[in-house]
Amino acid sequence: MQQAVALTSQAASVRGVAVTCSARGTKQTARPRVCRVRATAAPEAEAETGTFAADFTKEIVEEEKKYILQTYARPDIVFTHGEGARMYDAFGKEYLDFAAGIAVNALGHxxxxxxxxxxxxxxxxxxxxxxxxxxPQVKLAKRLVESSFADRVFYANTGTEANEAAIKFARKYAKVKAGLDPYNADTALDCATDIVSFTGSFHGRTMGSLALTYKDQYRTPFQPVMPGNVMVPYMDLEAASAVIKKGRTAAVFVEPIQGEGGINPASKLFLMGLRKLCDEADALLVFDEVQVGLGRTGKLWGHQHHGVEPDMMTLAKPLAGGLPIGAVLLKEHVAAVMAPGDHGSTFAGNPLVCHAACAVFDIINTPEFLAGVERKGELLRSGLREALAGNPHVKEVRGLGLICGIQLDRMAGPLVTAARDRGVIVITAGKGDIVRLVPPLIVSEEEIATCCKVLGEVAKEVLA
Structure with missing residues (x-):
């Protein structure tokens, strides 16, 4: 918002244009004022405004390339402000945001x-x-524990940090379970150490969580990553049974719904089978709900669709509504093995992010809100199926709640680009052949209808 005001103020002083501000929403859903540039005279002033926005965008993009490490491929768009499920670029162009900062902005902008x-x-x-x-740290922990299977919470700053913590907790738990002194280096490997994960998984980009992550392009440049990972096919209980063994397996990490992997929901039978295998092997079952936790699926936690409880669960993306936070929720038998100094973080769980997270949690954790997510998710999938019907390159529309994937028989990049040009932001997943939609949970039915209409139209153009 401050950037938008600065942009419009500078445009006004340099180009002689006016700034208009508007506020939308009821008393209960009021949002901050949104300022946009408008020309005081057309077409000359409008052209000058466009020239300023073009120069401004060019400057920002060039300086980004000059000063920031180039690990992201970004279009030449500079977003200046947002409102609800919409964002605006430096030109004032409006976009429907069906990416939500990769499932982060649960309450929109x-x-x-x-x-x-x-x-x-x-x-x-x-x-x-x-x-x-x-x-705030205690108040948020109480909310998370009392609404879940967990007895304790550990705070981190991101999803990958939460998964790193869970890996460490599992490794120490295995040592204590085996009756070993966890601080004795001579017996460090005399117990279960393997961490099992699955094809299609994405658990993060740090060296431990990266070892659990499926894509070779993420892992190969940084080999060797953390040793001791065993990866088996997702949804294959027989393959899982062959590697989850007592004395060898410390933990099994699984996403109840794979996000980056392609919006692939696990079956109840698969998760129940993993629970049984872990119990038999004295291994911990860890659910990664970094993307699907906190209401995204229409239930507070994604695994609640299946009635299977983990020993640990990792959270992050939507929890603080756009501020960085991660968390591990864990049962007491895991928490009991950890001691002061075993793990920590300087920034994690600070009062600012925890107070924001309490507000986000309280808004989402109501039957009415969650029912709305479920209803709007069904509208989104049915609307997409109708809009894309008959297109031979669309194989499936799938998902739960407001996490949705469109499976194509080709790369999704051209469709994503065409949709963005038409003012709808969606992203890819899987091998790049899936269109991923994770809009803010407050998205309206009208905005869903618009998204479906635009995607249907651009699919006819680029998937011919």
């Missing part, structure tokens, strides 16, 4: 309740480290 929580906490206490107690 500029939610007034989230903004009030952030500013309220920022004004009094934002960070003290984990050397001291703070109120």
């Amino acid at each position: 500029g939610d007034q309740r989230w903004l009030e929580a952030v500013t309220e906490q920022a004004a009094v206490l934002s960070h003290v480290s984990n050397l001291f107690h703070t109120v």
Whole structure:
């Protein structure tokens, strides 16, 4: 919002254009004012405004390439502000945001309740480290524990950090379970150490979580990654049974619904089978809900669709509504093996992000909100199936709640680009052959209908 105001103010002072601000929403859903540039006279002033936006965009893109490590392939678009499920670029062009910062912005952009929580906490206490107690950290942990299978919470800053923590917890648990002194280096490998994961998985990009992640292009440049990972086909219980063994397997990591892997929901039978295998092997079952946790599927936690409980669960993306946070939820038998100094983080669980996360949690964790996500998810999938019907290159539309994938028989990049040009932001998944839709959970039915209409039209153009 500040960037948008700065842009429009600069445009006004340099180009002689006016700034208009509007506020939308009811008292309950009011959002911050959105400022846009409009010309005071057409077409000359409008042309000047466009020229300024073009120059501004060019400058930002060029400086990004000059000063920032080039690990992202980005289009030449500079977003300046957002409102609800919509974003606006430097030209004032409006986009429907069906990516939500990769499933992060659960409440959309500029939610007034989230903004009030952030500013309220920022004004009094934002960070003290984990050397001291703070109120928001405890309040959020209580919410997470009382709404889940868990007894304890560990805070991190990201999803990959949460998974790294869970790997460490599982390794130490295996040592203690085997009756070993976990601090004795001579017996460090005399117990179960293997971590099992599955094809199609994405658990992060740090060296431990990367070892659990499927794509070779992510792993190969950085080999050797963490040793001790065993990867087997997703949804293949027979293959899992062959590698999950007592005395060898410390933990099994699985996404109840694979996001990056292609919006692949696990079956109840598969998750129940993994639970049984882990129990027989004294191994821990870990659910990675970094993308699908906290309401994305229409239930508070994705695994609730199947009635199978893990020993640990990792969370991150939507939890603080756009601020960086991660968490591991764990049962007491796992928590009991950890001691002060075993793991930590300077920034994790600071008062600012935890207070924001409490606000996000309280908004999402209501029967009405979750039912709305489920209803809108069904509308999205049925609308996409109708809009894409008859296109021979569309193989399937799948998902749960507001995480949806369109399986193509070719690369999805051209469709994603064409949709963006038409003002709808979607992203890819899988091998690049899947269109991924993860809109803000507050997206409206009208916005869903517009998205389906645009994707149907561009699919006819680029998937001919």
